[in-house]
Amino acid sequence: MKRMQHSWGRYAVRVLAASVAALLLAGCASADGKREVRRESFPYWEKGAGASQAVKFMRVQVPKGAVEVKGAVRVQPQERVYLLSFLTDEKAAEAVADDLRPEHPLEAKNFSSSLSDDGFAHLDLDLPHEIPDVRSTSVCPPCVGDKRRSHIQGIEMHIEDRADGRARVYLTAY
Incomplete structure (x- = not known):
């Protein structure tokens, strides 16, 4: 039982991490779903x-x-x-x-x-x-x-x- 709780905890952490990553990637996408990367060339x-x-x-x-x-x-x-x-x-x-x-x-x-x-x-x-x-x-x-x-x-x-x-x-x- 204790082992099952430990596995479930690891699974929950992975799901949470994947959700956060998806949200962060969505923040980098434009309205049409294409990813926008803006880079200035220096100087x-x-x-x-x-x-x-x-x-x-x-x-x-x-x-x-x-x-x-x-x-x-x-x-x-x-x-x-x-x-x-x-x-x-x-x-x-x-x-x-x-x-x-x-x-x-x-x-x-x-x-x-x-x-x-x-x-x-x-x-x-x-x-x-x-x-x-x-x-x-x-x-x-x-x-x-x-x-x-x-x-x-x-x-x-x-x-x-x-x-x-x-x-x-x-x-x-x-």
């Missing part, structure tokens, strides 16, 4: 996202009088990468850099961009790592105690100084 560019989303995420101020303000958001499997670029005067570009509180001063150096890769090409801009004498720095906002940007893991900044006293600023954050 992709978020439609409609631009400079205003990047500014809001990075909590930076685009300097008054800046032109050619461009931005985009690249969606990756684990995170979003925000790109922002604008053309301003050199002093204003330096002020943006100071506001980020970078761990190292801006300096011209060879670098390999882990964040922006070819993202700025999406904005029809030169790639920062291909610009001669571009100055670069990076910051980990939580590491430097920047409470305004504690939600950001890292920001990379590049400044292209131009002969006319203006500078193109490139910012990438995630």
Whole structure:
């Protein structure tokens, strides 16, 4: 008798598991019974996202009088990468850099961009790592105690100084 109860219990568990699996599969089916699987191919560019989303995420101020303000958001499997670029005067570009509180001063150096890769090409801009004498720095906002940007893991900044006293600023954050 005890053995029969034990078998019956195993049978009930199997029936329950099969019922739950059927319900879960039914939730994945469309009204006509065909199973729908939606997969995004990564990375992709978020439609409609631009400079205003990047500014809001990075909590930076685009300097008054800046032109050619461009931005985009690249969606990756684990995170979003925000790109922002604008053309301003050199002093204003330096002020943006100071506001980020970078761990190292801006300096011209060879670098390999882990964040922006070819993202700025999406904005029809030169790639920062291909610009001669571009100055670069990076910051980990939580590491430097920047409470305004504690939600950001890292920001990379590049400044292209131009002969006319203006500078193109490139910012990438995630």
